[in-house]
Amino acid sequence: AIAARAIDVVKTYGSGDTQVRALDGVSADFVRGEFTAIMGPSGSGKSTLMHCLAGLDNATSGSVLIGDTELMSLSDKQMTMLRRDRIGFVFQAFNLVPTLTALENITLPLDIAGRKPDKEWLDTVIGRLGLLDRLSHRPGELSGGQQQRVACARALAARPEIIFGDEPTGNLDSRSSGEVLSILRASVDEFGQTVVIVTHDPRAAAHADRVVFLADGHIVDELRDPTAESVL
Ligand code: ADP
Ligand code: ADP
DSSP: OEEEEEEEEEEEESOGGGOEEEEEEEEEEEETTOEEEEEOSTTSSHHHHHHHHTTSSOOSEEEEEETTEEGGGSOHHHHHHHHHHHEEEEESSOOOOTTSOHHHHHHHHHHHHTOOOOHHHHHHHHHHTTOGGGTTOOGGGSOHHHHHHHHHHHHHHTOOSEEEEESTTTTOOHHHHHHHHHHHHHHHHHHOOEEEEEOSOHHHHTTSSEEEEEETTEEEEEEESOOTTTTO
C-alpha cells in the first residue's frame, strides 16, 4: 500500500525573473512500512518536497496523496485535521510548549485529539529515547538534545501513519542521534509505520530502507539498502 505519493510535483517560489523552481516535476511513492531518506545538495529541494508531502506547503502543480487522500482537494480545516490525525513531524525547531512538562508535551497531541495513548508504546518510546528521568522537566530545564528527543517522542506517541523528519538528528550528538534513528526504525519494523526524513548525515541514511537523491528539483537517483559508505 502507498502511504504517500508525489505525482509530477512542481513548486515555484516568487515570480518573473526572480522565480525559483524548487521542485521541477517530482514523482515518488512512499510505501507503507518503509523508511526513506531524502538526500541531496543544499538548495536541491529536499525541504520543499517534504513540506509539500506533509501538507505544510502547497505544490504549484501536480498532486500529493497521503494514503488515498489528495491534499489539494482538502479545505484548510480538513488539512489541519489530516496533519493532526495521520502525520507525525520531527523537525529541528522543537516547538515545545515551555510551560508544560516533557510528558505533557509528549502527550499533548493525543490530549488535543481526545485519544488515549497506548501505554506500552509510550513507555517504549520514552525509554528508548532516554527520557525516563526527564518527564517532569520543562523544556527550559532540558538540553537541546533532550528537547529534540521530547519532540521526537511527541511525534511518535500517537503512532501516526506517516512520520516526516527534517534533519531529525541535525543538532544531536551521536548517542542521541542513534536513539532517535533506532526508535524511528522500530516504529517501521514493529508497527508498519512509514518514515520519510531529509538528512545530510550518511549514518542517518544508513538506517533507511531506501535513499532518494534530489538535485536541482529533480530525483536523480535512488538506492535501496543504503550503507553510510554507499550514500556518499
Ligand atoms: P534543500 O532543503 O534541499 O536545501 P529547499 O527545498 O530548502 O532545498 O530549497 C530549494 C530551492 O528553493 C532553493 O533554491 C531555495 O533557496 C528555494 N526556496 C525554498 N524556500 C523558499 C521560499 N520560501 N521562498 C523563496 N525561495 C525558496
Ligand atoms: P535547509 O537547507 O536546512 O532546509 P534552508 O535555509 O534552505 O534550510 O531553509 C530554511 C527556511 O527558509 C525554509 O522554511 C525555507 O522554506 C526558507 N527559505 C529557503 N530559501 C529561501 C529563500 N531564498 N527565500 C525565502 N525563504 C527561503
